[in-house]
Amino acid sequence: MTEVIHLDGVSVSRGGKKILGPITWTVNEGERWVILGPNGAGKTTLFALCATQMHPTTGSVRVLGSTLGKIDVFELRPRIGLMGPAINTALPEDETVLDVVLTAAYAILGRWQEPYELWDESRAQGLLTTLGVRELATRKYFTLSDGEKKRALIARALMADPELLLLDEPTAGLDLGGREDLLKRFDALAADPKSPATLMITHHIEEIPAGSTHALLLKNGEAISQGQIASVITAENLSSAYDMAINVSVLNNRYSANAIN
Numbered sequence: 732m733t734e735v736i737h738l739d740g741v742s743v744s745r746g747g748k749k750i751l752g753p754i755t756w757t758v759n760e761g762e763r764w765v766i767l768g769p770n771g772a773g774k775t776t777l778f779a780l781c782a783t784q785m786h787p788t789t790g791s792v793r794v795l796g797s798t799l800g801k802i803d804v805f806e807l808r809p810r811i812g813l814m815g816p817a818i819n820t821a822l823p824e825d826e827t828v829l830d831v832v833l834t835a836a837y838a839i840l841g842r843w844q845e846p847y848e849l850w851d852e853s854r855a856q857g858l859l860t861t862l863g864v865r866e867l868a869t870r871k872y873f874t875l876s877d878g879e880k881k882r883a884l885i886a887r888a889l890m891a892d893p894e895l896l897l898l899d900e901p902t903a904g905l906d907l908g909g910r911e912d913l914l915k916r917f918d919a920l921a922a923d924p925k926s927p928a929t930l931m932i933t934h935h936i937e938e939i940p941a942g943s944t945h946a947l948l949l950k951n952g953e954a955i956s957q958g959q960i961a962s963v964i965t966a967e968n969l970s971s972a973y974d975m976a977i978n979v980s981v982l983n984n985r986y987s988a989n990a991i992n
Contacts, residue, residue, distance in 0.1 A: 733760040734793070735895055735928040736781055741790035743776050751776040751952045753790065758945075763921050763929045765939050765960070768949030769973055774932050775899075777949070781930060782813055782897055795894055809838040812893035812927065814884045814901060822872060828883050829855055829868040835890035858886035862916060878909040885913075898931040902938045910938065918942045936964055941984035948972050 742752030751773040779785040783804040792799045823841040830842040832855040859865040862882040902910045921942025946963035948956045956963045969977045976991035
């Protein structure tokens with residue numbers, strides 16, 4: 732089984748305070764991981780390590796066979812599809828939806844004078860179709876609704892045919908219909924044997940796609956459970972993570988949770 736991410740004894744400290752770790756964790760090709768935990772658990776820091784946007788304070792991080800600190804991350808990043816809120820603030824205000832997707836081929840934000848082939852535009856249009864927003868290709872990105880923006884950013888994350896796909900709360904803020912439609916599209920992606928290994932951060936287990944295979948549960952910067960999703964998303968583990976009694980239900984590979992009074 733091909734290793735996609737490997738963290739070995741990784742810790743991250745800021746201002747003398749440890750915010751993540753120590754953690755040892757491996758993601759393999761074909762796996763669909765969800766990362767959960769309370770606010771401040773270390774999810775965003777872990778995401779930044781996997782996206783090569785941060786280096787660990789101690790330990791080693793290997794992404795797609797390369798160790799951070801021993802490779803030019805700008806050569807590695809085009810192999811990683813990334814969707815997160817930070818991209819929103821970095822996009823030019825006049826960028827069209829099609830160009831938001833296209834520029835991922837060069838791992839840049841904002842189209843300038845770089846050349847694109849007809850194949851690039853066809854792929855971008857196809858991804859927008861897959862995500863249900865093809866008709867928005869010529870619209871200015873900043874005129875879209877939150878749900879439409881998320882779909883466009885997921886299409887962008889897939890543009891360069893990545894070997895690793897990182898999604899930071901892709902369904903957060905969507906209404907019920909928008910969330911369920913997007914989760915169905917994730918399920919279709921997960922069923923494709925050619926789709927990349929995926930990591931998704933979420934705050935709510937109701938937002939976990941049915942096609943997810945593994946989960947990592949964080950608390951206070953440490954992994955309290957990791958592995959096959961059914962062994963991680965349990966009442967016992969969630970109750971421990973959130974310091975309250977929680978009941979977990981599963982129906983058609985979809986999870987839900989509620990506090991026990």
